[in-house]
Structures are given as C-alpha cells and as structure tokens.
Amino acid sequence: MNDLQGLYVRMAVDAWNSELKATNALLDKLSDEQLMREIAPGRNRGIYLLGHLTAVHDQVLPLLRFQETIFPELYGPFHDEPDRAVADLPSISQLRAQWKEVNDTLMAHMNKLPPVEWFTRHANISEADFPKEPHRNRLNVLISRTNHLAYHRGQLVLLVQK
Amino acid sequence: MNDLQGLYVRMAVDAWNSELKATNALLDKLSDEQLMREIAPGRNRGIYLLGHLTAVHDQVLPLLRFQETIFPELYGPFHDEPDRAVADLPSISQLRAQWKEVNDTLMAHMNKLPPVEWFTRHANISEADFPKEPHRNRLNVLISRTNHLAYHRGQLVLLVQK
Numbered sequence: 001m002n003d004l005q006g007l008y009v010r011m012a013v014d015a016w017n018s019e020l021k022a023t024n025a026l027l028d029k030l031s032d033e034q035l036m037r038e039i040a041p042g043r044n045r046g047i048y049l050l051g052h053l054t055a056v057h058d059q060v061l062p063l064l065r066f067q068e069t070i071f072p073e074l075y076g077p078f079h080d081e082p083d084r085a086v087a088d089l090p091s092i093s094q095l096r097a098q099w100k101e102v103n104d105t106l107m108a109h110m111n112k113l114p115p116v117e118w119f120t121r122h123a124n125i126s127e128a129d130f131p132k133e134p135h136r137n138r139l140n141v142l143i144s145r146t147n148h149l150a151y152h153r154g155q156l157v158l159l160v161q162k
Numbered sequence: 163m164n165d166l167q168g169l170y171v172r173m174a175v176d177a178w179n180s181e182l183k184a185t186n187a188l189l190d191k192l193s194d195e196q197l198m199r200e201i202a203p204g205r206n207r208g209i210y211l212l213g214h215l216t217a218v219h220d221q222v223l224p225l226l227r228f229q230e231t232i233f234p235e236l237y238g239p240f241h242d243e244p245d246r247a248v249a250d251l252p253s254i255s256q257l258r259a260q261w262k263e264v265n266d267t268l269m270a271h272m273n274k275l276p277p278v279e280w281f282t283r284h285a286n287i288s289e290a291d292f293p294k295e296p297h298r299n300r301l302n303v304l305i306s307r308t309n310h311l312a313y314h315r316g317q318l319v320l321l322v323q324k
Contacts (some may be wrong), residue, residue, distance in 0.1 A: 004167070004281075005166065007296055007297060009172045010297055011297050011299075011301065011305060012305070014297065015302075015305050015309060019309060039202065039320070040202035040203075041202075042322045042324060043320060119166070119169075120318040123189060134169055135169060135172055135173050135176065140173050140177075143174070144177065144307060145180060147308060147309055148312070150309040150310070150312040150313040150316070151312040151313065151316035154312070154313035154315070155312055155316045155317065155320070158201070158202045158317070160203060162204060
C-alpha cells in the first residue's frame with residue numbers, strides 16, 4: 001500500500017513540478033518590460049498574473065497545513081481585486097523573488113511530507129467532515145493548483161515576442 | 163488498497179471532468195464568429211484551438227488502449243501544422259460535433275475502466291519497460307491531458323467579449 005501511495009503522490013508531484021518548471025522557463029525568457037504588457041488587448045498584464053500566481057501558491061502553504069502565508073499582502077491586489085484596481089504594486093523584480101521564495105518553501109515542505117500524509121485533509125475541511133469526503137485531501141489541492149498554473153501559463157506565453 | 167486506488171482515480175477523473183465542463187461552458191458561450199477570431203493579435207484562432215484539443219483528445223483513445231482514433235484527419239492540420247497553414251479546415255459546427263463525440267466516447271470508456279486498470283501501462287510504453295517506469299500508466303495520461311486542456315482554456319477565455 002505504501003508503494004502504491006508513493007506512486008500516486010509521485011504522479012501528482014511530477015505534474016506539479018513539470019508545470020512549474022515550464023512556467024519558470026517562460027518567466028526567465030520574459031523581460032520585466034514584457035511582463036508589464038497585457039496578454040491581449042484590454043486583458044490582464046503579465047505583472048498581474050505573476051502576482052496572482054504568487055498569491056495563490058502562497059495560500060497553498062496554510063491550505064496544505066504547512067505554515068502561514070509568507071506574503072499575505074499580495075492576496076488583495078492580485079486575487080480579490082482585478083488588474084489595474086490597485087495602483088501601487090510591487091516591482092517585477094520583487095515579485096520574481098517572492099514567486100521563487102513561495103515555490104521553494106512549498107517544495108521544501110512537499111519533499112518532507114510522507115506519501116500517506118498527502119491523503120489527509122486539507123485545511124478547508126474539518127476533521128469531522130473529512131471521512132465523508134476523503135477526496136478533499138492535500139493531494140487534491142496540488143492537482144487543482146497544477147491546473148490553475150497551466151491555465152495561466154497558457155496566457156503568459158502570449159507575452160513572448162514572435 | 164482498492165479503496166485507495168478508487169479514491170485516487172476519482173480525484174484525477176474529477177479534475178478532468180471539471181476542466182472539461184468549464185471548457186464546454188466556455189465553448190457554449192462563444193459564437194462561431196468569435197471562434198474564428200485570434201486569441202491575441204497574430205496568435206492562434208479559436209477554431210485552431212478547438213480543432214487542436216479535439217485532435218489531441220482523439221489521440222487519447224488509442225493512448226489509453228481504448229480504441230482507434232475517430233477523426234485521424236484532424237491531427238495534421240490541428241497538431242502537426244500551425245494555424246493558417248491549412249486553408250481547408252472543417253467548419254466550426256462540424257468541429258463542435260467532433261469535439262463532443264470524442265469526449266463522449268472517451269468518457270464512456272473511462273466510466274467502464276476499473277480503478278486497477280488505470281494503473282496499467284499506456285500505449286507508448288512496452289510491457290517490458292513498464293515495470294521499471296510504473297508511473298507511465300493510463301492515469302498519468304489523463305493527468306497530463308487535463309493540464310493541457312487547462313492551458314488552452316486559459317487562452318480560449320480571451321475570446322469572450324468584455
């Protein structure tokens with residue numbers, strides 16, 4: 001059973017790592033200036049998507065019951081508010097550093113989590129309700145955030161100069 | 163052990179279904195005329211992404227060892243070739259019908275597959291090599307195609323009129 005759990009976890013973590021690696025390669029290719037542009041006319045700018053992904057990944061830290069968020073101040077301007085609603089955003093270089101710190105922190109926790117622990121509840125479901133809904137576990141959070149990352153990577157790629 | 167397999171399969175299939183449902187809701191909202199537009203200046207048109215997703219999902223049928231592809235003629239113009247390389251594409255209404263048929267066929271096979279079967283090899287790895295790389299199973303194909311779908315849904319959403 002442990003072998004099997006280990007295999008499941010590896011499949012989901014591999015998918016996360018592969019999506020993250022592709023996103024980082026893309027961000028390395030994009031200049032700060034390119035990240036200030038809109039992905040399409042009238043749509044979100046690269047800076048907003050970078051901040052949004054950082055804020056959402058930061059929230060995964062408490063959701064997986066690892067630790068508190070590192071940059072709670074990002075959630076308002078990059079999640080609750082749409083792009084351009086907040087005038088005073090962090091610089092691209094600061095966001096790049098925060099993006100890296102959040103993902104490195106997540107990875108350090110993930111690497112230490114035994115496979116069996118991935119199938120325990122995430123923070124948004126109570127211990128009482130979890131036995132009735134065992135799919136609301138930590139690994140499912142990772143699966144859904146991997147798709148969220150892919151969704152926005154498909155948009156960020158439009159900033160690459162043709 | 164079967165419980166755990168069933169749970170894990172359910173998590174991955176739920177993620178697929180949820181991504182597919184969101185994509186279908188988006189496609190319902192987009193007119194044929196909107197799907198003829200580019201997602202951003204100089205980028206792929208909606209028709210190309212719809213054909214591309216249909217061609218890729220069609221390929222999942224043999225990759226999961228379910229059956230042959232239904233519309234092999236889509237793979238050239240919507241996968242091997244970039245958008246606008248092929249002049250004579252199917253109509254949007256035909257592609258919408260093909261998209262539905264491919265996904266319905268996939269779903270019918272998926273619903274009949276016992277959890278334990280999801281952890282057997284996909285078609286691109288031999289029986290001899292599979293024991294060394296057990297993560298190259300059918301469920302992993304589903305996980306990676308779910309991310310692929312999310313990636314392009316993030317692009318198709320740009321066609322919605324603001």
